[in-house]
Structures are given as C-alpha cells and as structure tokens.
Amino acid sequence: MPNEVMSFDGIDPIGRVMSVDTMRVFIHIDDHELLKRVMVGNLIAIQGATGHQFLIAIVERITRLPADSTSVDEGTDDETSPQPEEIQDTLRGVLVGTYRTKEGTAGPSFKRGADSCPQIDQACYLIGSANLTAFMGTLSQDVSKEKALRLGSFTIDATASAVADGDRFFQRHAAILGSTGSGKSYTVAAILERANTLNHPNIILLDMHGEYISLARGKKDGYAEYFKIAGPGDLSKPKDNSIFLPYWLLNREEMLSMLLDRSDDNAPNQAMRFTSLVFEKKRESLEKQNLPDILASFTVDSPVPYNLDTLLNALREDDQAMVTGSTGRDKQGIWHGKLTRFIGRLEAKIKDRRYGFLFQPPADALAYDWLPGMAVTFLSTSDEKRSGIKVVDFSEVPADVLPTVVSVFARVLYDVQFWMNSESRTPVCLVCDEAHLYLPLRSDADAPTKRALDTFERIAKEGRKYGFALLVVSQRPSDVSKTILSQCNNFIALRLTNEQDQSAVRSVMPDSMAGIADILPLLDIGEAIVLGDSILLPSRIKLDKPKAEPISLTKRFWLEWAEKASNSNAIKVAVENLRRQNRGSEPKG
Ligand SMILES: Nc1ncnc2c1ncn2[C@@H]1O[C@H](COP(=O)(O)OP(=O)(O)OP(=O)(O)O)[C@@H](O)[C@H]1O
Numbered sequence: 001m002p003n004e005v006m007s008f009d010g011i012d013p014i015g016r017v018m019s020v021d022t023m024r025v026f027i028h029i030d031d032h033e034l035l036k037r038v039m040v041g042n043l044i045a046i047q048g049a050t051g052h053q054f055l056i057a058i059v060e061r062i063t064r065l066p067a068d069s070t071s072v073d074e075g076t077d078d079e080t081s082p083q084p085e086e087i088q089d090t091l092r093g094v095l096v097g098t099y100r101t102k103e104g105t106a107g108p109s110f111k112r113g114a115d116s117c118p119q120i121d122q123a124c125y126l127i128g129s130a131n132l133t134a135f136m137g138t139l140s141q142d143v144s145k146e147k148a149l150r151l152g153s154f155t156i157d158a159t160a161s162a163v164a165d166g167d168r169f170f171q172r173h174a175a176i177l178g179s180t181g182s183g184k185s186y187t188v189a190a191i192l193e194r195a196n197t198l199n200h201p202n203i204i205l206l207d208m209h210g211e212y213i214s215l216a217r218g219k220k221d222g223y224a225e226y227f228k229i230a231g232p233g234d235l236s237k238p239k240d241n242s243i244f245l246p247y248w249l250l251n252r253e254e255m256l257s258m259l260l261d262r263s264d265d266n267a268p269n270q271a272m273r274f275t276s277l278v279f280e281k282k283r284e285s286l287e288k289q290n291l292p293d294i295l296a297s298f299t300v301d302s303p304v305p306y307n308l309d310t311l312l313n314a315l316r317e318d319d320q321a322m323v324t325g326s327t328g329r330d331k332q333g334i335w336h337g338k339l340t341r342f343i344g345r346l347e348a349k350i351k352d353r354r355y356g357f358l359f360q361p362p363a364d365a366l367a368y369d370w371l372p373g374m375a376v377t378f379l380s381t382s383d384e385k386r387s388g389i390k391v392v393d394f395s396e397v398p399a400d401v402l403p404t405v406v407s408v409f410a411r412v413l414y415d416v417q418f419w420m421n422s423e424s425r426t427p428v429c430l431v432c433d434e435a436h437l438y439l440p441l442r443s444d445a446d447a448p449t450k451r452a453l454d455t456f457e458r459i460a461k462e463g464r465k466y467g468f469a470l471l472v473v474s475q476r477p478s479d480v481s482k483t484i485l486s487q488c489n490n491f492i493a494l495r496l497t498n499e500q501d502q503s504a505v506r507s508v509m510p511d512s513m514a515g516i517a518d519i520l521p522l523l524d525i526g527e528a529i530v531l532g533d534s535i536l537l538p539s540r541i542k543l544d545k546p547k548a549e550p551i552s553l554t555k556r557f558w559l560e561w562a563e564k565a566s567n568s569n570a571i572k573v574a575v576e577n578l579r580r581q582n583r584g585s586e587p588k589g
C-alpha cells in the first residue's frame, strides 16, 4: 500500500523561522489562536530548501512574552487583557530529521538529521490530524517487516504503531530505565513476547524477584524455560531446573575476590600459593582423564573441574609443613602459618549453605562434561523442544553473594560465546533486571562486585563483536555503572521522578534531546520516551502490555486493608522459610 504523503496545501503556517542554531530552531508565531493547540512534544514541519523537503522539529518550549516589556507596567493596569500585538509568541524546537514528500520516483521518506539548516522566515506548520497519520506511517514503513519490533503506539497519534528496528535495538546494548512501578518489567515481558514470535530467539533474563515465573511454559500464555539458582533449601534434593555454578568455574580473580582479605599481611603469599595449587589440581585432573591437548595449553583460569578437598588438604599441609634446615634441624616451611586464615575463610565458605550453589554442587556438576551441557542449555536458541527465552530466578540468592553469582553466570556464557567459531555463533541477549543491585557505580563496589563490573563492562565494550547484547533494566540509573550505561545505544526511559536519576538519563542522551528529558517525571505508567538508533524519531510512546504479565508486586494497600485479613499461619511458615532459606512453593500470581 503506497504511503500517504504529508501536504500543507491550504493549511495556514503556524509561524516562521526566527533564529536557528545548530540543533535548535526558534519560531515566531503569527497565529496566536493556533498556538493554543500546540503542546510540548508536538511535531513541526519547516519548509526546506525545495518544495518537497521539510525539516522536522519537536517542540521543546512554548513562550509568550510581552512584545515590549517596558510597555506593560503598573501604569497600564486597566482590566483589559493584552492585545494580540502586545504579545510575542515563540516556539523552541529541536531539529530531528528531514522529510521528503518524494524520494526520486519513490514515495515519502524520513531520515534522521537535518539535511540543511532552516532558512530565516521559512514557513512552519504544525503536523496534525491527517498529516500526523501520514508522517507516522512513513516512520514505521522504514523498518522492514522482518526487523520490526513493535513497542507500542505513539502518544501523539494512538493509531500509529511505534516500531523499533529489532536488529539495532539489540546490536549495541539497550537500557530500560524508570522509577519503581513505572512499567519496566512489563516492558521487558512485552519485548520477550515479541521475540518469542521469531523462530530462533535467544534471550536470558536475570530475574531478581521471581516475578517472571508467570512467563514460564505451563503457565497461562507462558512460553519461557524457567531456572532457579539453587538456594540452601535445594542442596540436598536439587530440582531439574536448579542451577549450580560449581567453584571450578570461577577464575583466579573471582575466587580470590571472595576468599582473600587484602588487609592480611600474608595476602600475597596466600594468593600465590592458592593459585599454584589450583593450577596443579587442574593439571592432575586433566592427566587423570588423559587430555593431552588441553594439558598442553590450559591456564589457571580454564574451567577444568578439580577436587576441592585435595586442594584444601594441600593447603593445610603447607600451612603446617616443617622442613629440615641446613643445620640438620627441623624448621618451619616457607608457607608455615601463613595460610591459616585463608584456609579458615575457605572452610567457612565451603560450609556456608548460602554458597551451596558454588561449593556443594551435585556429583554430576564435578564432571568434565558438565559444562558443555550447561552451555548448551543457556546458549541454545528456540527449537521444537525448548524455548530460547530463559528466565533465571536469582530471588533466593543472598544480596552479598549476588554480584558474584550473576557475574560468574554471565562470564561463563560470554566466554563460551567468545570462543565459538564466528560462523556458528548466534546472537544472545542477557537482560539484567534490577541492574543497580549488582552493577553499581565502581566507587560503591566491594571486591566481588568489582569483578562483576569487570565482567559486564567487558561485555558492554566488546559484546557487539561476539553477538552478545545486554539489556540493562534499573529503577536507579544514577546508581548503575556509568561505563555500562554509556555503552547502551537505545533507551526506553519510563517515568522517572528522582532528580539524580533524571540527570543520569540526561547524561547518556544526545545534547539536543536534553529538553525532552524534562518530561520524564510527567510520563504515565507504561509510557516512555524511546531514543536511540533503533527508532527514527525520539518519541513518546505508550508501551504495549504483554499477554503473559510478570507477577505484579504492586499491592493495593487501601483496598487490601479494607478486604483482606492476614494469615498467621503464613507468617509462621515464612519464619521457617527464613530459617531454611527457601520459600518452598513458588509465589502465587
Ligand atoms: N504498558 C503498561 N500499560 C499499563 N499499565 C502498566 C503497563 N506497564 C505496567 N503497568 C502497570 O504498572 C505496574 C508496575 O509495573 P512493573 O512491575 O513493570 O514496574 P517496574 O517498573 O518493573 O517496577 P520495579 O522497579 O519496582 O520492578 C503493573 O502492575 C501494571 O499494572
């Protein structure tokens, strides 16, 4: 169907160009009545150099000033309202693109960036009704059908579909930012649902509150594979979907960030001895399995299973070793007494059931061929048997170990993707919900969190080349690592009330869009400003709701206080759950 073309024949201009700077245009308004119909966020077409070219601007500010302020003073305080000639109306707009009514022999087109500067005195038109529909139609036709990722509808024209270029949206990382309850989780679920209509999607969602369990296969409208990091209650009888991340997956830095106390005088000795013993144990394990190929080139960071008990014993021996000195008398070995505290910390971690997913894995997770199975589970796209959309529930992981767990999980998958033959690689997206919890500002991070930041900052910087994207979701953008946010090329900014968070969002937006950020606190729930290279026009969009909704954690306080009594038994069960660190049955949606 050919696209409708915007036409301003027979339409009165709203004003004319008064002044221009690189990205902004100031418009003098002739028609004071028409001005009342203009709102911030409306679109203006400015006649371009040729008859079929228009520059498009978004209204940022509307001002009415006395034309000559000296004439309106106390001396003229009679009741009459100002006469039209006594006021001066101006609009300030930010230039966003160029529209052509025809492109050669083809129909209308829109492209980002102004082809030329608007000329002084050129006519400016408000894009309304039929022209708006025609313009919005042009925007969505520019995204081919296969690439189209529908996000919702435009606030200024609810009949027009707001579609992003799905390739570009994921190619160079994206972020969904907004205050609590603004609709981020719903937006994530809506995007997953769209991805699920493709044949082979691959998205891994890190779910911090167990709110996406409603998307799991088997639930109403559910489609995703559902996994849960093994909590203390899952250690004795792990379920099929319990995930363990055995200690041998951790690289040297991750292990040391957890075990080493840098303030200990013996820290360098402990790090050195531990590292060399890990290497030795990995070597022994490879020798036992007769893998000369790997033996020839593995490093201390290679994910090779080894026996932690024998490593612990070796550390203990070193810590107590006595050697024969040159005089023939026994003296303390070089490690004597230097490893005691390190051993104590390691033993404490091994016993701590909260770390069970690391240090108390089931026997099969200690086998050499466990890792390929785990990688296939998470890096596979959808097929007849399994969905490529995976939800991983981290809700029972204690806060202090969360950065370690998340980062080991992400790093292992990224490393596998990194080492895959480039022709066989298929793109993966990792959705980091509640990112401020484990990807904070570097200045606020402790040692394990710094390792998590290293991992994710590496993915943010290099991921594009290996088809590994991040979708960062947070209610506190000002608390999320700046390096990671600044690598994101597409933003869905929902309502944001806090001033600091607004400036964090503003700082990652192009300068010309800073004015648009002013409406962030005024957005409705489920409404967002979408910006980035996946969408032609930075727009205010009413986002679609997903069919399978995340479990809404928004409690209706007043209504529930009016109608629903508490359940003492449930409170008692909660205390037992707290003791065994397991919620038992899943939360009800
Ligand atoms: N697109 C939408 N249209 C209408 N209502 C919505 C939309 N998205 C979300 N809501 C409503 O807002 C509520 C909160 O949404 P959601 O759980 O997605 O918030 P959130 O931003 O993820 O909050 P938090 O940061 O606390 O996780 C939902 O219960 C839902 O009723």
Ligand SMILES: [Mg+2]
Pocket (backbone or CB within 6 Å): 184, 185, 186
């Ligand atoms: Mg949420």
